[in-house]
Amino acid sequence: GAVEKGIITLIGATTENPSFEVNSALLSRCQVYVLKSLEPGDMVTLLQLAMQKDDWLQEKKIDLKETEALIRLSGGDARKLLNLFELVVDALSDEETIELTDEKVMAIAQQRIALYDKTGEQHYDIISAFIKSMRGSDPNGAIYWLARMIEGGEDVRFIARRMVIFASEDIGNANPTALVLANACFDAVNKIGNPESRIILAQCATYLASSHKSNASYMAIEEALDVVRRQGDLPVPLHVRNAPTGLMKKMGYGKNYKYAHSYEGNFTEQEFLPGPLSGTTFYDPGRNPREEELRKFLRSLWKEKYGY
Incomplete structure (x- = not known):
């Protein structure tokens, strides 16, 4: 086609994993470059540049007292960092001197910042970490990644369904009760829904993680x-x-x-x-x-x- 013949030079950018979002035939004809997450020092520099060059921010008197919350919530993503920075500054714009602290940032952000993208790469990374924690018999890792999914608004039925599969694939006849419990968990979360379903999911996840394993x-x-x-x-x-x-x-x-x-x-x-x-x-x-x-x-x- 036109790409192979050089008629078209295609340059694209995506915040998602191209393996999931780009047509496989097109992807096979492209050179993929992965941009790594920014380091904390780079993100602080970016904030300072924004205050120096952005017309709206220049009008504000901003004291960047603490940056840990801004950096942590942004997850190394410059776009998320600047969006969050703008959100916080706007929320505090009535103050003569806008003093940014971690406590203020967390209070303003709360659930307004997308910490977990249910359709993007992070969705697959976190469910992968959850499954691998259970497979590795670490109930603590499993609970942490479960909490990340719950807090991010993941569909509890999706989580429960993956545990049903896990109970058979990774535990199997080493403990047949695991499949019974996982299936009961799936039924229960469908009946109960949020927020109480977190309790049922936690019980099942810790049991599966703590069980003998066999594939x-x-x-x-x-x-x-x-x-x-x-x-x-x-x-x-x-x-x-x-x-x-x-x-x-x-x-x-x-x-x-x-x-x-x-x-x-x-x-x-x-x-x-x-x-x-x-x-x-x-x-x-x-x-x-x-x-x-x-x-x-x-x-x-x-x-x-x-x-x-």
Whole structure:
């Protein structure tokens, strides 16, 4: 197209992550430069330049007594810093000398400054930090990032939904109760809503973070899907096929199937996988107390077949 041929020179800027906001085909043809957050010293310099060069600010007598709150609330973003600075100065414009302190800045800002962008890069960064804190068994990190999302106005249903997924993907059979609790949490926050839902979310997040972890069942389905995609539709063994008609029974459907409950211990060994996959192990129980019990039980049933 025109970009590839050099007919058009495209220069763009965005405050969002281009991976989410820019068309992938266009992005692949661009050189991306990441602008880092400003350092505190740079932000103070920017404030001083604004007071020197902005016509409206020049009319004010401003004493920049403290800057920590301005810098912290701006998060290294010059645009947010100047917007907040203007907001605070405007709110104190009746004073002969506008003395900026951290306490005044916090009182004026309150909920008026966007500390959390629910649609931007920070949305993905914070939910990522939340999930990784739980995966890393740190309830303190999980609670902090949960608080950041709640304070920023994140949809509590989104948070609860992610915890349901986490309970199965990252805890799984290491503690099956985790999924029960996460699902109950999702139902509860839908019924309760804000602000009380924070209590329910906190209980669930700390429980998930403090639980034994296992991704064994998640890895099992990923490996099985990979096999299916690579090997296609392998035929179902005749003895485990459904035989609702006489013709199917004559064709051998269901023949020699062993009904597990008819045998001692409700088990008898038989093949359930397609022939080429016989003996393939997809589910490898995790190394945790609960799944070690499962591993021991499966070994008692299948002996050496699956390597349990």
